[in-house]
Amino acid sequence: xxxxxxxxxxxxxxxxxxxxxxxxxxxxxxxxxxxxxxxxxxxxxxxxxxxxxxxxxxxxxxxxxxxxxxxxxxxxxxxxxxxxxxxxxxxxxxxxxxxxxxxxxxxxxxxxxxxxxxxxxxxxxxxxxxxxxxxxxxxxxxxxxxxxxxxxxxxxxxxxxxxxxxxxxxxxxxxxxxxxxxxxxxxxxxxxxxxxxxxxxxxxxxxxxxxxxxxxxxxxxxxxxxxxxxxxxxxxxxxxxxxxxxxxxxxxxxxxxxxxxxxxxxxxx
Numbered sequence: 143x144x145x146x147x148x149x150x151x152x153x154x155x156x157x158x159x160x161x162x163x164x165x166x167x168x169x170x171x172x173x174x175x176x177x178x179x180x181x182x183x184x185x186x187x188x189x190x191x192x193x194x195x196x197x198x199x200x201x202x203x204x205x206x207x208x209x210x211x212x213x214x215x216x217x218x219x220x221x222x223x224x225x226x227x228x229x230x231x232x233x234x235x236x237x238x239x240x241x242x243x244x245x246x247x248x249x250x251x252x253x254x255x256x257x258x259x260x261x262x263x264x265x266x267x268x269x270x271x272x273x274x275x276x277x278x279x280x281x282x283x284x285x286x287x288x289x290x291x292x293x294x295x296x297x298x299x300x301x302x303x304x305x306x307x308x309x310x311x312x313x314x315x316x317x318x319x320x321x322x323x324x325x326x327x328x329x330x331x332x333x334x335x336x337x338x339x340x341x342x343x344x345x346x347x348x349x350x351x352x353x354x355x356x357x358x359x360x361x362x363x364x365x366x367x368x369x370x371x372x373x374x375x376x377x378x379x380x381x382x383x384x385x386x387x388x389x390x391x392x393x394x395x396x397x398x399x400x401x402x403x404x405x406x407x408x409x410x411x
Contacts, residue, residue, distance in 0.1 A: 244373030266369030269360035270338035292322035
């Protein structure tokens, strides 16, 4: 009996000694307040098409599209770098993997779809007419019959005019949209058809103070296109899906409208 007690006592003493030699259990490190970004992206823009994209006073990309891009990056938990590049270098840079996402008012076209993929549309500036104040043309399109309408040649807006007014109005084509607007200011045409946002910006300037937007918005996917979307590489399917999901939630929760209202007094999507 005595031997058994002594044996148990030795075991107990040995167990206590071993326990004292073991290092205390380490607690797991605290989780960060905000999860780290899942991946890094380079978002490129021309930064030369205000108010959609431009350079701010510090020389950094800014504008409506950059606000959307920043929100998208936060929602998909990406660490995004924003860079400016020349227009002709955007798609080559994407394909060469110098950029990961293009947000630079790139319209969805069949020709571009041969080279790159697109997200869902994130804006579409409708077509619109502008005419001199008090012209009595602000109403139905029939008011423009037998009038002279200016438009930039070789554009989707010229295509729409050809389809809609070829037989009922005189269409005058100009080398640029700016030349068409100048002709309107000088009374050489009765109205100009073009991009609504650009026409709206023009009538707010001194050289466009002569004129005002008239009639209703024109939306015709067959001629005016499907709108503007983010450009991506075709093999970045998961990234495209994540961006599409982010744009969808921004539209549904009111974030998109809040951003758009800072820039435009009318819908652009």
